Amino acid sequence: MAMSDCDHIHSRPPALAALLVLVLSLIPGTALAQDDDDPAAEDETVDTSSWRCRLCPFETGWSGSITAGGGYVSEDSFEFGDYTGLEEEGAYPILGGELRYRGENAGYLDLSADNLGLESRSARIEGGRQGSYRLYLEYDSLPHYIADDAQTVFYGARTGSSNLTLPSDWVRGDTTADMTTLDGSLRDVDIEQEREAIGLGAGIKQGDNWRYNLDFRRFTQEGNRVQGGNFLLRSALLVVPVDYVTEQMDASVGYVTDRWQMELAYHGSFFTNNDESVSWDNPYASVTDGDDRGRMSTPPDNSFNQLLLSGAWRPEGGWLSTSARVAYGRMEQNEDFLPATINPAISSPASSRDSLEGRVDTLTANARARAVPWKPLSITGEVYYDERDNRTPRDKYVQIMTDQYIADTRTNKPYGFEKTGASLDADYRLLRRLTLSAGASREDYERTFQEVERTRTDEYSLGLRAGPWANLQLRLRQTREEREAAGDYETLEVMPAENPRLRKYHLADRVRDVTSANLSWSPSAWASIGVSADYAEDDYEESDIGLTGATDMTYGLDVSLVPAEGMTAYAFVSQQRIESDIGGRDNVSGAVWSAELNDNIRSVGIGGEVRDILRDGLDLGLDLTYTRSRGETDVDKRGIAPPFPDLKSDLRSIGLFTRYEVSETTDLRLDYRFEQYRTEDFYYDEVEPDTISNVLTLGRESPDYDVHVIGLSARYRF
Amino acid sequence: MARILVAVMALGVMVTLGVVSAQDDGASGDETAMPPYTRTGADTCLKCHDETSEFPVLSIFRTPHATVGDEKTPFAGLQCEACHGPGGEHGKRVRFGQERPPIPAFGDNSIWSTDRENEICLDCHRGSERMHWEASTHRRYDLGCADCHEVHDTHDPVTVTAEQTQVCLDCHVEQRSAVNQASSHPIRAGKMDCSACHQPHGALTEAMLSKPTVNETCFGCHAEKRGPVLWEHAPVTEDCTLCHRPHGSNHPALLTKRPPLLCQECHSRAGHPSIGRTGADLPSGRASGFLLTGSCTNCHSQVHGSNHPSGSNLSR
Structure with missing residues (x-):
């Protein structure tokens, strides 16, 4: 699609528009500060002299509850315990509670704690005076259990060291089969992380209009992860340490009135990695002098500072509402470079700089307005601008490939982009229960150092929202999106050569059709049914190498019932099918191949809760869910290749609870949960540490488990 | 498949247009006259709406909306009718067999529109989080505050991390299969909620993200990749x-x-x-x-x- 000069996105019109909206927000501010449309004015006419609220049971003083008990997990399973902390067989404590205080002068204090006996524990305390100020302190722990069946030959992996060494009797080999001491050197290592977050903050309301907020959060992430470390085409999967700290600060001041509001905010994020690199012994036989060890970088310390200015303006009468936000940020990174190699046989090349002095300036601006020129019609317009202005200096760097040999000299590519877009949507209420919609949008996307300098995406949509009966709502929407490159697709010049027919899917010409339908029906006061279907089809019409087509179909059925007082029930079915077609050709001019990927995921669930079953104070609840996932990989290459097995996972879950109110202050709760998980993953199954000749793996298998959990707890309320 | 869906949609459009035209009475609930207020405020309401009634309401007195000492709370003003609208018609005596008039807002068969109900909430809750509500996708689809929030209870599930997702999935059925898949954020474990990334009260970003861009949203927890x-x-x-x-x-x-x-x-x-x-x-x-x-x-x-x-x- 041809573009004229006036289309050039450097003009930043949306950014200016966003600023204009903000300025407009300020102009009427002084006039509208004395807003005479305050609903309270209407209230003043109401005679409330005899409104005593004698029957109102206002709450003051202390109240709360304590929950305590114990449970038992029937089997060790990292997969089951992931994020919940129930990864080990055996007993576990159940401990939590809440404490509330309400004072006569709107003072309050809330304290809550959950899962105190588990790695997934959390706690929060908040207090203040309602309507005036608040202070809070919170803590949260999130365990992430990744694998409990990994084995490694490297010392240091189990202690979280960034210096991984081989046993003294290690026999290096050209292949993993030649590593004759491998079996005797393997040691179990758990792959796991724990993320802890501590947050504190305060909020103040001053008068009717001013708002101040200050929040600080500190995340620590500790543990390990799997990362490949290679020497040319021979690799070992390493267990490398994770020791991250991220500190975030948010501060804002806002001014709010009925008709307009503004907010100025600051966001700061500061990342620190306590490991600057990972070094490891080369388990393979030497290829070049001095290639006994390798060293790789870890994510460097970095920071992000951002200022955000937001505003909204809503003139009287509701015919127009506008809001906008402009955010200017700066990402910086200047960690000292590691040496180009640690190979003592290769003299490290001179470098023009010791650190990157990396800097990216970001500017995003969004403005949206909704107008109702006359009652049946509403129009929503939007403009936006998103820029990644990468000011990182470019330099030449001699590449010492995998600490083994001197390769070429390369210049870094600090990627940047500018994205400019606008959209217009109209809703026309043709009848009281029928609204027709139409919309159009355009986005120009300009990138640096990539195969396509600029793409343009146009989107058109039609929709309908209807309620043919009061208890039935229907939504239909059809969208077409067309993306085209504004110039030629210029394959980057690299060695070895890239296939000139390749079209990277985020740069390629594409037509996307999206159809969505939703129906919500309440056949009676006690039943509601929701049905939805979404279908998206992508056609990369100019691509034959790379992603050539994709479809994504999702449908779902959701039923909620309240068949009787104190009784609720639900059922759902959802299915998603994702298909992708990929084309390829060996070595640019060799055998042509095509791949078709299908992911099928189906979830079904049914459950409910009954209160006062059999006797007063006895409640019962049940949840049954089943999720079935299948991944099909079909690669057609000369028609003779053996097929891939399916990727499979089946998760069956039963949850059952009963709660009995022993007295007005005490109730007992019995929980039972069973989960069965079955997986097949050909990427990992049957891959022992020495199965692949040039990759020393951790021998992990895809997880299976059958875990029963039972818990008994008592809650005391006061 | 797309053609089938489009054909079904076209059929649906035609049927819907026909039925809607036949059903439409042209009336709008908001056009009805403002009813009077009750004579004694909440005391009028609580005579019927005690804990034994079909619609018990007393739990609201444990919530911020009925906090003693806060002059902004509804119970420092028009009490129940601050949010539900004038209840004079709803609360008056009705003859045997006569249907009781509905309360104007936030009740069964309420006569005020969703927009008007939302305005009641926004009169007080107009902080930065709701700055972009008016032109938001949720607003465009006539979503009401009460569709997600349970303000009469101290325990509002949509504000509890472990329970919020279920509220969102009631409508976002397409995400239900996603959160149950083999690899997911800690949503199913109840340790992460939708609002960790999304701003349901309106945002100017795609998919109503809280942060200005997708990547800034991800870097909130994954700063090492920034x-x-x-x-x-x-x-x-x-x-x-x-x-x-x-x-x-x-x-x-x-x-x-x-x-x-x-x-x-x-x-x-x-x-x-x-x-x-x-x-x-x-x-x-x-x-x-x-x-x-x-x-x-x-x-x-x-x-x-x-x-x-x-x-x-x-x-x-």
Whole structure:
């Protein structure tokens, strides 16, 4: 699609528009500060002299509850315990509670704690005076259990060291089969992380209009992860340490009135990695002098500072509402470079700089307005601008490939982009229960150092929202999106050569059709049914190498019932099918191949809760869910290749609870949960540490488990 | 499949237009006259709405809306009718067999529109989080505050991390299968809620994200991937969702698909990147490291970028 000069996105019109909206927000501010449309004015006419609220049971003083008990997990399973902390067989404590205080002068204090006996524990305390100020302190722990069946030959992996060494009797080999001491050197290592977050903050309301907020959060992430470390085409999967700290600060001041509001905010994020690199012994036989060890970088310390200015303006009468936000940020990174190699046989090349002095300036601006020129019609317009202005200096760097040999000299590519877009949507209420919609949008996307300098995406949509009966709502929407490159697709010049027919899917010409339908029906006061279907089809019409087509179909059925007082029930079915077609050709001019990927995921669930079953104070609840996932990989290459097995996972879950109110202050709760998980993953199954000749793996298998959990707890309320 | 859906939609449109036209009475609930207020305020309401009634309401006195000492709370003003509207008609005596007039707002068969009900909430709750409500997608689809919030209870599920997702999934059925997939954020475990990334009260960003961009949203928890670094991977700097499905995936690390095919969507250089891997590369065959375990990432493990001077091919 041809573009004229006036289309050039450097003009930043949306950014200016966003600023204009903000300025407009300020102009009427002084006039509208004395807003005479305050609903309270209407209230003043109401005679409330005899409104005593004698029957109102206002709450003051202390109240709360304590929950305590114990449970038992029937089997060790990292997969089951992931994020919940129930990864080990055996007993576990159940401990939590809440404490509330309400004072006569709107003072309050809330304290809550959950899962105190588990790695997934959390706690929060908040207090203040309602309507005036608040202070809070919170803590949260999130365990992430990744694998409990990994084995490694490297010392240091189990202690979280960034210096991984081989046993003294290690026999290096050209292949993993030649590593004759491998079996005797393997040691179990758990792959796991724990993320802890501590947050504190305060909020103040001053008068009717001013708002101040200050929040600080500190995340620590500790543990390990799997990362490949290679020497040319021979690799070992390493267990490398994770020791991250991220500190975030948010501060804002806002001014709010009925008709307009503004907010100025600051966001700061500061990342620190306590490991600057990972070094490891080369388990393979030497290829070049001095290639006994390798060293790789870890994510460097970095920071992000951002200022955000937001505003909204809503003139009287509701015919127009506008809001906008402009955010200017700066990402910086200047960690000292590691040496180009640690190979003592290769003299490290001179470098023009010791650190990157990396800097990216970001500017995003969004403005949206909704107008109702006359009652049946509403129009929503939007403009936006998103820029990644990468000011990182470019330099030449001699590449010492995998600490083994001197390769070429390369210049870094600090990627940047500018994205400019606008959209217009109209809703026309043709009848009281029928609204027709139409919309159009355009986005120009300009990138640096990539195969396509600029793409343009146009989107058109039609929709309908209807309620043919009061208890039935229907939504239909059809969208077409067309993306085209504004110039030629210029394959980057690299060695070895890239296939000139390749079209990277985020740069390629594409037509996307999206159809969505939703129906919500309440056949009676006690039943509601929701049905939805979404279908998206992508056609990369100019691509034959790379992603050539994709479809994504999702449908779902959701039923909620309240068949009787104190009784609720639900059922759902959802299915998603994702298909992708990929084309390829060996070595640019060799055998042509095509791949078709299908992911099928189906979830079904049914459950409910009954209160006062059999006797007063006895409640019962049940949840049954089943999720079935299948991944099909079909690669057609000369028609003779053996097929891939399916990727499979089946998760069956039963949850059952009963709660009995022993007295007005005490109730007992019995929980039972069973989960069965079955997986097949050909990427990992049957891959022992020495199965692949040039990759020393951790021998992990895809997880299976059958875990029963039972818990008994008592809650005391006061 | 698309043609079938479009045909079904077209049929649905025609049927709907016909039925809606037949059903439409042209009236709007908001056009009805303002009823009077009750004579004694909440005392009038609570004579019927005690804990034994069909619609018990007393739990509201444990919530911020009925806090003693806060002059902004509804119970410091028009009490129940501050939110529900004038209840004079609803609360008056009715003859035997006569249907009781509905309360104007937030009740069964209420006569005020969703917009008008929402305005009641926004009169007080007009902080920065709701600055962009009016032109938001939720507002456009006539979503009401009471569709998600239970203000009469101290326990409002949509404000509780472990329970919020169920409220959202009632409408966002397409995400239900995603959160149950093999790889997902800790949503099913109740340790992460939708509002960790999304701003349901309105945002100017795509998918109502809280942060200005997709990547800034992800960097909130994954700051180690923010950089900038010396050797960047172009799609990483643009949009995390080019390779990841944030709501859940059938593949590890929320990837849209597995390497090597994921990588081969963008890389087809002569040599190993271009080779189509088949079942012959499984352990039963030649057990290729270009396919199994991490595939491409067995060597190119710095897919999010490298700050190593010799890391241009993302392996250091």
